[in-house]
Amino acid sequence: MDERVREHARTLIDWSARIEAGDDVVVRVGPDAHELAVAVAEELGKRDANVVTTYASGEITRAYLRAHEGDFEVDPEYERALLENADAVLTLGGGRNTAATADVPGERRQAYDRARREIRKARLDTKWVLTEHPTRSLAQQAGMSYEAYQRFVYDAINRDWEAQAEKQAKVAEVLNDASEVRLVSGTETDLTMSVEGRVAVNSAASVDYDSHNLPSGEVFTAPHATEGEVCFDVPMTINGRRVADVALRFEDGEVVDYTAAQGEDAITEVVETDDGARRLGELGIGMNRGIDRVTDNILFDEKMGETVHLALGRAYASNFPEGREDEANESAVHVDLITDVSENSRIVVDGEAIQEDGRFWFE
Template structure:
């Protein structure tokens, strides 16, 4: 097994989720992430956890959504019941085609999201982790060779997270007592917001891997200005470019 994959699994199990003996663990992954799933099972077995696996199959999701009647979308009670018994959730991206569900009608995607909402909210009560496995499809979207993309991902995952947390804490110390944040970027982004009373958070690998953010939230109704996003976003099989918001 690639030692980088095994290290990725160890980071997920120890750094992110702090898996303990007897934990009920749910893994949802694409078939292309099989190597990481195997490494996770090995690490979970060494720690005495109890995993279950469900494969993410975008082609099946597409077929179901295009055949479904919108009114028939209801919460899957058996999936909700399983989530209620789950201690840790690992969600692993890295599928073969990011655009697989791009031709699912938006109203069907929205109906599916509404039906899934109780399960998503229940997941927030677990020790949940979202990560990705580097695949050829991901490399293609990034405009990289597969080997270069693998190095890119593993360099972001397999690092000293204690040292990274300490490094990021410097920004937390600046942001936490702040009253106002003013962001200026390029010719289109100039936005201000109040953050007094809001907590600055150090994203050092609790829920996202790779991690590496320091974030907070604005005081409601305090945001003013315009922000432009020059990076694309994938959402439900669709690529969104040129998003802008004016407050």
Template sequence: MDPRIREHAEIIVNHSIDCEDGDHVVIDAHPVAEDLTTALVEAVADVGGHPLVIQERLGQRFRRAYLNNYDGEFETPEHTGALYEAMDAYIAIKGSDNETQLSDVDTETKADYERAYEPVRETRLNKPWNLTLYPAPANAQVAEMATEEYENFVWDAILKDWDAVREHQQEMADRLTEAEDVRIVSGDTLDVTMSVEGNKTLNDYGEANLPGGEVFTAPKKYSVEGEAYFDIPIYHEGHEIAGAHLVFEDGKVVEHSAEKNEDYLTDILDTDEGARYLGELGIGMNRDIDRFTRNILFDEKMGDTVHMAVGRAYPETVGEDNEQNSSAVHVDMIADMSENSYIELDGEVVQRDGAFWFEDDF
């Protein structure tokens, strides 16, 4: 086994979920990630925990079979919810033998299923959890990289001193938490304003997501104004949307287009009422992620980018006096901020062409 796999597992168990003696840990993984799953079982056992390996969300061949063959009305899977209610922590390992397994499932069917599944998702997200990736050949292929090249890319982004990352990112997290108004400009294709007053910015340093490498918050639901062209493609459930363009009024997407798969973008925005509002503003800060790989776990952390997610807001980012945007979807859209771009907080430029005010090259 590659020693980096055991290092990866130890970071998850000891840093990301902080597993303790007696913890019941659910590990959700595709068989292609068997080495990492095995290393996780060993690491959980080493601290006295009790692992259970399943294929629930990440067994996509099974989910495809269910969604394409079930002909009734989807019900909330209470038995799955009971498992997550009983566990102490959840680890999900992305990585598969076919990244487009769900591409022939009807989009409305997927939306109906996600709506029914939402209470289970809330149960799962209210426990310590971690989402990571095993660099499988199928993921390398989607990223248009050789397998070994992709393995090096993945582990360079993951095997880091996450305490040092936390310290580096905290200045931006604190400044965004203190801010009221945000303006994001990139060339002449993106100019969006929003309020984040009263909401909290989280510093992602490898806990819920591994790799980490972003700070993120939620805009106030009805405050987003302007238009945004996302020059980095969106890769969602086997579909690539390129050149997405959104126009916001009073927080809502009132116009949209895409250069590729516009119909699929429309399906996302039509999932429910909340899908046309932003649930997240994130700023990518992991500069070891230096290219688009069609994997949002990495792409949204890419250095010198911002992302805005339509749909569900994370409750941890929403202040008690502000409305949380609810939706069955959460789809991130990414824009490059490395040239002719800036982020402004309360009238002060805090990032210019990818560099932050506290960095030497600002």
């Protein structure tokens, strides 16, 4: 086995999920993430943790959802029981076709998501981590050869996370003390958000940093009272469909208008899921300079240095002071959109620019 796969598994288990002896671990395995799953099972065995592997296939989800015509049962007890009793849920993404679910009707998917709120909540109450095994399908999505894509992925994942965490702490500190963030970019983006009373997370790819993605490398918070306009110029894929140049207009914290140069129907589906889907759940500042290009994969793209992303929908509880988690925006969805801030852009916090044209004040 490629030694980089083993290092990925160790980073996931030790740095990211902080697995301990006796932990009940669910490993969700994508159809082409088999090799990483084998390495993860080996490391879990060494640490005396327990393992249950589930199979996370887009083709299976598609077949089930398209065939299912009636109402979905709300939070089936058996699946809920598995997750409520788990200590950690490690998702090893890696499919064979990133468009596998492209022809699932949007309302069907939304209804399914809505019926599974408590199951999702149970998973998010564990030491959950989402990572991805490099597959040929993801290489294709990135427009890269398989070998080059593997290098890209392991450069982003197998790195010095302690050092990354220290750099990010500076930005998190500023956001924690702030009231207002303004994002200005080109002629199409001028957005103002309140971050008053919110907690900025130093997302360093570890549950000990309230960070659940591997790779990570961002600082994020939960904005509210959003006003203004924003254009997301980084193209991406949402629910199997390509979207480009999504423009949103906010009034009083809610999306009141939107357009997209491509994939507008995918955006319509998202914002119509529920009330929370029209509000922002996240403002994230990408700081992982190990990720040096857009690969049309949100897990990597949103962490890229010199980008900012905003998510429609669900906010993370970690962005709220203890006891005030119920203020978090609720939604069945959490969909990130990304904008490039490397040129002609500013991130302004309480009137002071903390970043201009991609450079932070301390750089």
